[in-house]
Amino acid sequence: MSDFLIAIISTTGALFILLASIGLFRMPDFYLRVSVTTKAGSMGVGLILIASAIYFWDFGITTRALAIIFFLLITAPVSAHLLGRVAYLCKVRLWEKTISDDLEGKYDRKKLHLRGISEKESEEKSGFSQGE
Amino acid sequence: MEIEQYLTFGILPVLALALVFALYRFIKGPSVPDRIIALDLLITVSIGIMVIYSIITHQSTLLDIAMVLALIAFLGTLSFTFYLKQKNLEKHE
Numbered sequence: 486m487s488d489f490l491i492a493i494i495s496t497t498g499a500l501f502i503l504l505a506s507i508g509l510f511r512m513p514d515f516y517l518r519v520s521v522t523t524k525a526g527s528m529g530v531g532l533i534l535i536a537s538a539i540y541f542w543d544f545g546i547t548t549r550a551l552a553i554i555f556f557l558l559i560t561a562p563v564s565a566h567l568l569g570r571v572a573y574l575c576k577v578r579l580w581e582k583t584i585s586d587d588l589e590g591k592y593d594r595k596k597l598h599l600r601g602i603s604e605k606e607s608e609e610k611s612g613f614s615q616g617e
Numbered sequence: 618m619e620i621e622q623y624l625t626f627g628i629l630p631v632l633a634l635a636l637v638f639a640l641y642r643f644i645k646g647p648s649v650p651d652r653i654i655a656l657d658l659l660i661t662v663s664i665g666i667m668v669i670y671s672i673i674t675h676q677s678t679l680l681d682i683a684m685v686l687a688l689i690a691f692l693g694t695l696s697f698t699f700y701l702k703q704k705n706l707e708k709h710e
Binding site: 488491492495496498499500502503505506507509510515518519522523526527529530533534536537540541543545546549550552553556557560563564567568570571572574575577578 | 619620623624627628631632634635636638639641642648649650651653654655657658661662664665668669671672677680681683684687688690691694695698701702705
């Protein structure tokens with residue numbers, strides 16, 4: 486029974502990891518690759534760690550496996566966000582079929598922070614306030 | 618003994634295939650962030666391989682190494698992005 490459970494969970498985890506790396510291989514764009522890899526990868530490793538916790542069935546090892554899962558779930562979104570932000574700053578190309586780029590013109594590339602409104606809008610606004 | 622054989626001949630080849638795909642992107646990747654994300658996935662897959670190997674060989678000590686490797690992956694991504702950001706800042710000044 487326990488062997489059956491381990492086989493099912495580890496197979497699912499391995500398939501998730503394989504899907505993540507196929508996504509990394511096939512996706513046309515850096516941002517799509519990030520969005521595929523972080524989610525599917527941490528899901529797959531989490532499932533494999535759960536399988537090892539079931540196999541050993543020991544308090545210390547279960548704690549270790551849960552600590553690794555917790556750590557992966559904490560750090561994966563942080564590193565994905567950092568990578569996406571830095572890639573946008575380095576002007577990594579978007580896919581040519583991308584429909585909309587919400588950040589276009591809203592990043593101050595010299596000071597590296599978000600302006601909130603686009604350059605054209607801010608010029609219009611300041612012109613308007615000066616006119617008054 | 619059955620589950621160990623299944624893990625050896627069923628799961629480990631799938632993970633090795635995943636490593637090959639990630640390695641292709643690591644070598645070919647058109648930009649530096651592509652390579653960083655491929656390195657991240659390489660380390661994640663190798664954590665999975667390590668855990669499966671610890672089940673096969675009955676050695677739970679390998680889980681500690683998996684934990685250290687997860688920490689190193691996060692720190693590596695953090696420092697690579699910091700380096701890219703600094704490089705980008707210097708280019709504009």
